[in-house]
Every structure is written in structure tokens, then in C-alpha cells.
Amino acid sequence: MRGTRAKRSVSLLLLLSLASTLLLPGCTFDSQDRVPTPNMGVNPYRVNTGNLLGNAVERGTLRIGTERDYPPFSYRGTGGRLTGFDVEIAEEVARHLDLRAEFTEESWDRLLPGLTEGKYDAVFNQIEDRPDRRELYDFSIAYLSTVPVLLVRTGEEGIRSFSDMKGKRVGLNPTGAYQGIAQKHGAKIVPAKYIREAADMLVKGSIDAVITDQLSVTNLKQQLPDLPVQAAASSREVFEVSAAFVKGNPDLLAAVNNALATMQQDGTYLTIWNKYFGDTPQSYKGIHDLKDKP
Helix, strand or coil: CCCCHHHHHHHHHHHHHHHHHHCCCCCCCCHHHCCCCHHHCCCCCCCCCCCHHHHHHHHCEEEEEECCCECCCEEECHHHCEECHHHHHHHHHHHHCCCEEEEEECCHHHHHHHHHCCCCCEEEEEEECCHHHCCCEEECCCCEEECEEEEEECCCCCCCCHHHHCCCEEEECCCCCHHHHHHHCCCEEEECCCHHHHHHHHHHCCCCEEEEEHHHHHHHHHHCCCCCEEEEEECCCCEEEEEEEECCCHHHHHHHHHHHHHHHHHCHHHHHHHHHHCCCCCCCCCCCCCCCCC
């Protein structure tokens, strides 16, 4: 398992030391000189970066940004407690670093800018590692992968593929990546923020289909196995979800990557996975790529 507190503290210090030796002379930067540009979505003031892991160790907390409003990944559960797959992954990462997770809730469009503003150390909230984001942010190894799926009523014969959506009423989360799929195929978009809300609209006949991700459907069917909906098609496009960090903190990135890899090995990742998505081999993807992306 994770070992004693002393061993984890030593491991963390070794990671700090290793990361510092990887920065060649002349290649370091002055964190005080990192000035956000207007396209970061923040005011142009100076932001301290480059020592987030050291600061986290001193505080004893890893500051996490999350949306809170995106079940089953981040939401308020029983008693108003913040929970969800991404939330529990973040909590376990912090525990593997011998730290306590401290969450800050932010709207979707403010999550990544909040990193640059210094509100938190990392974001765990279904953030896809994309080339256009790498100019501003670093990303961990993927801790989840999923694909878009087309959900229809059980027995539906008229919609069997994404191309059948033309002119159909399709429910989806308007802040996600699925709007482009619907537009591409000529669907009439009906906003539905939550998968449960969209599924209810589908069953009642208010909409003809739903575009969401495979894991949200798996979680929905786990909670409501008799719900009369089924997946009609799935996309070949794979979305890989990673933790995001402001650039200039290779020690924190290395520590989180190590924690994620260790969680897969010691079973803690699978325990969280099983809770939200079941334990069948078909649903368990795991962290399928432990290599940093180029």
C-alpha cells in the first residue's frame, strides 16, 4: 500500500529534489516574471508559480479546483457533501502525497483561468488534455478515458447512428464538447445540464436522443438499471481526462503522476472506479497510458 507517513514524506522530498535537478542551468525562470496575457482570461498582474508543491507541503494541503455541478464526476451528494469520481480521485492523490485535499468550487469557464490566478494548485474536473491548452497549462497522465455516445429510448428504431440525428431534438450539456457533434449532424440542440435530467426528458418524449459520455451512461444505468434507455451508437473519438496545472511546476506534476500510477497499482483507483462505474471488465479502462504526452 502507501507505506508509513515518514516514507511518504521522504518520497515527496526526493521528488522535489529530482525535479530541481532536471532544470538545467540557464533554463530556469524567475516566477515573479510570469505575467498572464489577456487571452488567459485574467487581469495582467504578476502571479507566483514554480513552487506550488513546496507551498503545499508547508500548508499540508493540496488546493483543488472543481466545478461541483457535473455528476457523476463532481457534485453535491448526501448532506451537501462534495463528492464524485474526480473529487475522490483528487482526494486520494492528495492522500498519496501525505496531504489533505482542499477544494475550491468554480464555474466551468473559470476553472482553468483560476489556475493562472493562483486560486488552487490543480484542477480535477473532466479536463481534456488538448494541444491548444498546452501553451498555458501542463497536464498529468490521463486518469480516465471515455467516448461520446448517442442515447435513445429502448426499442428506438429511427435513430441508430449520429447521422440519424438530422432534424431531431437532441439533449446535451451546452458547456461540453458535444455541441459540435450535434451541429455537425444537423440536430436541434436542447440544453440539458445533467444526464439524469436529459434521460428523464428522453423517456417522456420531450427529446429524441441524448449525446453524453459513455461513463455517465454507465453510472446512470448502475443507479437506475430499469430506465428504458439504451446506447444507439458511440464515437471513435476518445476523450482523455487529466489533472491540469499552471506551467512551471514540474515537481508538482511529477508528484501527481507518481500518485496516479501508484493508485492504479495499489488498488485505490479501482476501488473508486468500481463505486461509480461498476467492476465489469468491459467498463474498467483504468489509466491506460502511463507515459507523459509529447
